[in-house]
Amino acid sequence: MTDYIARHSLEQYLFIPKMFQGFPEIKEALISNRIQAGFLVAPLAIALRSQGVPIKIVFLGHRYGSAMVVKRGGSVKHVADLKGKTIAIPSRFSDERLLLLRALKANGLGPTDVRTLEMAPPDVAGALASDAIDGFVMGEPFPSQAEMGGFGEVLFHAREYWPDYMSCVLVVRDDVIEKRPEAVQVLVDGIARSGLWLDKGQTEREYAAEFVGRYYYNQPPSLLKWALTRPLGRVRFNPLLPRKDDFELVQGLMHEYGLIEKPIAFEDYVDTRFAEGAMAETAWDYPVGHGRMDVEQMPME
DSSP states (O other): OHHHHHHHOTTOOOOOOOOOSSHHHHHHHHHTTSOSEEEEEHHHHHHHHHTTOOEEEEEEOOEEOEEEEEETTSSOOSGGGGTTOEEEESOTTSHHHHHHHHHHHHTTOOGGGSEEEEOOGGGHHHHHHTTSSSEEEEETTHHHHHHHHTSEEEEEEGGGTSTTOBOEEEEEEHHHHHHOHHHHHHHHHHHHHHHHHHTTOHHHHHHHHHHHHHHTSOSOHHHHHHHHHSSGGGEEOOOOOOOHHHHHHHHHHHHHTTSSSSOOOHHHHBOOHHHHHTTTOOOOOOOTTSSOOOTTTOOOO
């Protein structure tokens, strides 16, 4: 995605993508200024800001796209069956953990009724297959990986317990926002256009999965196609405007479960002007099937 934005923005800004295997590494890279922008789970971004880390949320990465996965054909058929089980989460400061706690509470269980284990997302499918864990709550494509492997099944998707669920958010360092707001706007505009392009339909998503799997994620395109199309609404890329109500819900849960001492003002950790500036953007004009699959042509997400 950032490659496409860099190549096709009229301003000729250079955005260099860097892949990380987990959110702790992204956090450290932001703090040390090794990266100036990145995608974090929303609670972690809020917690870092409350601790004085100079970042602000400027956009969302996607909505939905997380699920609770258990062993296929196993003893867990309902959320209440999770009592006493070991569940992997990506981070204590993750939407997935809060999603799990919401689901437990809705079914008469509490945080101490399950054992949570922080685990790097790429490791969870293998851990479930080997019975090292009883389930996991993760973002895509890891739920799809377990489904495709035949050893996992989705117990519930995020939307079932959290309408308008949001996971990853785009954060940018304060110094970049202050000194290069025009560059931040170009980045947000490009992400918005990529999301609108992906939300056009199945053809665009399948094409994106083919390209991203080959050239960026080093994952089977079939896996990404599953994650993006089964069903199409499994991950949504619109609307991505940071909404105050959504973040107040997250903060309320964070406070309830001891992740922050007290809520902080929305304006202290979110800068909405870039998302508002991108509201008039339209999807990238990239007709699928017209031209070769090329790094310099393909919008990424």
